[in-house]
Amino acid sequence: MAVEFKPVVLHGRSRDSEGVLVFGGQQLMAVLARLSSIHGAQEGQWFIEATFSEIPTPVDRVFADLDAAEAWARGVEH
Amino acid sequence: MLANDDTPFDSLIRKLGRLEPLNDDAASAVRALPFRLEQVAADHHLVREGERPTECCLLLRGFACRYKVTYEGARQIVSFHMAGDILDLQHLMLERADHSVMTITEASVAWMPAKDIRAVVSAHPAINTALWRDSLIDASIFREWVLNVGRRDAKTRVAHMLCEFAARRESAGLGSPEAFELPMTQEEIADATGLTPVHVNRMLHALEEEGVIVRNKRHFQIADWPRMRSVADFDPAYLHAAAA
Numbered sequence: 553m554a555v556e557f558k559p560v561v562l563h564g565r566s567r568d569s570e571g572v573l574v575f576g577g578q579q580l581m582a583v584l585a586r587l588s589s590i591h592g593a594q595e596g597q598w599f600i601e602a603t604f605s606e607i608p609t610p611v612d613r614v615f616a617d618l619d620a621a622e623a624w625a626r627g628v629e630h
Numbered sequence: 631m632l633a634n635d636d637t638p639f640d641s642l643i644r645k646l647g648r649l650e651p652l653n654d655d656a657a658s659a660v661r662a663l664p665f666r667l668e669q670v671a672a673d674h675h676l677v678r679e680g681e682r683p684t685e686c687c688l689l690l691r692g693f694a695c696r697y698k699v700t701y702e703g704a705r706q707i708v709s710f711h712m713a714g715d716i717l718d719l720q721h722l723m724l725e726r727a728d729h730s731v732m733t734i735t736e737a738s739v740a741w742m743p744a745k746d747i748r749a750v751v752s753a754h755p756a757i758n759t760a761l762w763r764d765s766l767i768d769a770s771i772f773r774e775w776v777l778n779v780g781r782r783d784a785k786t787r788v789a790h791m792l793c794e795f796a797a798r799r800e801s802a803g804l805g806s807p808e809a810f811e812l813p814m815t816q817e818e819i820a821d822a823t824g825l826t827p828v829h830v831n832r833m834l835h836a837l838e839e840e841g842v843i844v845r846n847k848r849h850f851q852i853a854d855w856p857r858m859r860s861v862a863d864f865d866p867a868y869l870h871a872a873a874a
Contacts, residue, residue, distance in 0.1 A: 566839075568832065590835050591828065599828045611704065613826050 553577050555625040557618060562601070571601070572618070574625050581605045581625050584615070638665060638740045641714035642688055644803065648871050649760035649767075656754040663750060665740040670733055677718050677731040685741040687717045692737025693813040697821065698729045706779075707822035709771060710734070710795060710814065712802050719765060722747055735813045767870045774868045779824040782863060787823040788833040789862035792843070796852060797866050797873040809851040837861070 557572040560583075567588040574582040582605060584598040591597075598621055600613040607627050615621040643657050652660075665688075670676070676687050676694065694711045708729065711717055717731045722744050751758045771794075778787050795814075796807035804810075816834070820827045837843045842858050844851040852858050859865075866873040 567835070587828065591831055594828070599826075612828070614828065 553626065555581075555622050557621075568599070572598075572621075574621060576605070576625050579604075581607075582621075584618075584621060587614070638667065638688070638690055639663070641690065641803070642716070645714040645764075646757060646760040648801075649763040650756045652754075652756050652760070656756045659750045659754055660757065663742050663746055665742045668739050668741065670737050670739060672733055672735050672737075674733045674737075675730060676733065676739065677721075677727045677729075679727050679730045681727045682725050683718060683721045683727060684744055686719060686721055686744050686747055687731070688740045688742060689713055689715050689717055690738040690740055692733060692735045694731060694733045694737060695814075695818065695822070696729050696731050705821045706824065707818060708775065709768070710822065712799060712804060714802050716761075716764070719761060719768075722751070722761075734815075734818055763871065767872050770868045770870060771872070775822075784823075784825055784829050785833045785836055786861065786863050787825065788819060788830055789837060789842070789858060790864050791819060791823055792850065792852070793858060793862045793864035793866075794869070797864075797869060801869075801871075801873050807852065808855070809849070812848050812850050 553576050556575045558575065560571045560573055562569045562571040562583075562585055567590055568585045570586040572584050573580055574584060582603040583601045585601050587594045587597050587599055589595050594614065598615040598618060600609055600615075603609055605625070607624060609624070615624065639660050643652065643660050646652055646660070647657075667690075677683055679698070689711055691713055694715075694717055695707045696709045696711070696717070697705050697707045699705050718727065721727070751761060774794075778790050782790065792812075795812070796810060799805065799810060800807040814822070816827045816830045820830045823830065825833075834843070834845065838845055840861075842852070842854050842861055844853050
């Protein structure tokens, strides 16, 4: 399954407004937001705002980078 | 067991006295309870789910929480506790611990045999009434937490938790509700509000940007109580005497 990221701006936010839609084929799997500087050491990581997939998410709902998010979307261990 | 002459029970007697006036005999009976003191580190388990405790744990100093975990290991903190709280009063009447209790800061606790507390409760109706009220107030707080976690948005949940902590802290004689050191980590606030630490961090920043709170690391100041109460949907009526 092809996994694609489509950049979006998340509405109504002064921070954490940079986002991506995660598509698996034609299906929207998740909405991620890039964590901004208010999150300290987690800045630049990707937070799962919403998921439409049955694939279990990390407990803290955070991916270190988009490669990790892609691995998750492919349903592999991450 | 140590001989007990004074302080360990003062906060408890003060608290029970707020719930139901205690005469001198009743206060003396509480002071005469056998106990053993223990100093514990943060993140120390006082009770684990499934245990069959024969002692009840009175928190003398520091902060603690009660929690349950899902099969997959996700933790829900169901209450926070402070000095003067009996952390597992249910073990007077229930044999098996149905949840776990752990410290969130360094703490001092006094362990009291449940059978001795039962004897004091039987002999002194005022103590019985006070502990019964304490349990009912606990239940009221749990109901409010169900509402908080189930139906409020993220910012309101976090603000409500802060308001409750401030109000209960004042009632426990631990200082002003307007400025305090928050003993919980953002992870613990997340586990208490059913949010992620990322959400908690965002909501604290939002409350700060709105001028409702001022923060410096763990030091919190509620800059505008009327607005904070409004943002938090906080009506202290559910705390009954725990916010007197």
